Amino acid sequence: MKVLVCIKSVPAVAGRITLTADARAIDTRHLGFAIGPHEECAVEQAVRIVEAGGGEAVVLTLGPAQALEQLRDALALGIARAIHLVTEGEEWDPESTTAAIVDAIRADEAASGPFDLILLGNEAGDSADYQVAVRLGRALGRPAVTAIKGMTIGEGTVRCEQEVDAGRDVYELRLPAIAAVLEGINLPRFPSVPGRLRAKNKPVEVSQPARPAQRLEMLRLVVPQLPAKQAEVLGRGPEAAPAVVAVLQELGVI
């Protein structure tokens, strides 16, 4: 199996989000970056598939120079090589992101053979556009499924499970196929020290696609104003228990 996993480097926001002065980006001066949560699981899934059945797993990102760090993180977990489509830091909308990835996939497949499976996160941790996977499917003429929380590789097929109210819906796709996965499909491993060392020497192919006009054009970002709350402190330590129970009674919980 040859598996491609597409990831996005996103700011590791913890507390309240602050924006840059032009309100077109998150102020990341005091933040690190990370692979999006769903995509961490997509990387783990790609590594497991290759561990179980052999083949090669490749990671791809479209993002600024600093996203190399997240590619190295994926390489440290067992991905063999990386493709970095380097941007100048501006956002790319989902259509132009898809187009750049499609070009990169076609070039890589022409040189190294086809990918049996392309994995993505269900939605990007930051922009949450919910569409690159199905756009890839349309452009490449391959079946694509989304919101996947269970996956089994068969003979030339992949069985994908999706959580729905009534239980789990099962899709069976003929390979080559595309799947966007949700966090929870697996529990990602942490990189080992030898893994990190090996990652430094793994190949990263770099190119700089041109950014086309944006048809879903981000104008500005806004941090929603939440009503400022002042928590009523019921007490300190276990002595607060009677005050807590009084609140539970007041709320009708007990």
Next chain:
Amino acid sequence: MATTLVLVTTSAGVADEVALQALALGRRLAAGGPVHALVIADEAAATGLGAWGATEVHLARHAELGSPAPDAVARILHDLALRLEAGIVVGPGTEAGNTILARAAARANLPFAANCVDVTIGDPLTVTRLRWGGSLLEEAAIHAGPAMLTVAPHVIAATPTGGVAAVAPFTPELDEADLAVRVVDRIAAAAGGVTLAEAKVVVSGGRGVGSADGFGPIEELAALLGAAVGCSRAVTISGWRSHTAQVGQTGTKIAPNLYIACGISGATQHMAGAKGAKKLLAVNKDAEAPIMSAADYAVIGDLHQVVPAISAEIRRVRGA
């Protein structure tokens, strides 16, 4: 005035709540113009949509539409949008709605904006949409039409209009390629237990719990309250609890009457899933933790001492 087409997803004869919210937005955007609703196969659900603002209901019937097939629905939606010369196509911002609108947009070679909370008609049409699970908003312009978008859940109220709409059944054109992605089997959910998403009370533990075993007192308190047990992402990535218990942007979004968050700092990722809670009680050692600015009530202290003390007090009050 734009002709508006709304995808109304349904289950077993009932329109999805978020789809009715999409219909409410569609009606607003139509500004007195026609509001078309598309329903797949479900005649019972189609019949009631006039009361929720649809002026015409299109019911797609096809032998192959017995199980979910998102590319087929996307094709039906796109073909109908072309036939009606729709200016705006709206769907529910659910997993099912987002994937169908995204597929329809890809098929139509159009942009798509997911999870909108506001839409302003103009040239260009602009939207406000959710990022980071709602912790950030984006204002964006859509530079090609018809505008394809979904409505974020529970932002726009579904409002009954008391209207009546005729249901027009039709047989859509589908071919094999449209049916390559379809549900071939359904595994029924295990019965029993209060689900996290629907629980009236949720008790969660975070990094402060310290270990998988540390959840004992949290489970005990939850059992006393008939509550569901939740956790933060820090807990699931440490392997202490299964992801099904995770409250957050990439976990379950909860809406209980009371949320008791123990040893949870209140990171953006977590709060994106917890903001539906009506009341929040935080138990935390750190009086300055971010969760304190979202909490209604707080106990400052070590959860390992506070949580068992609350359970003991509940037992004492109940006389057990």
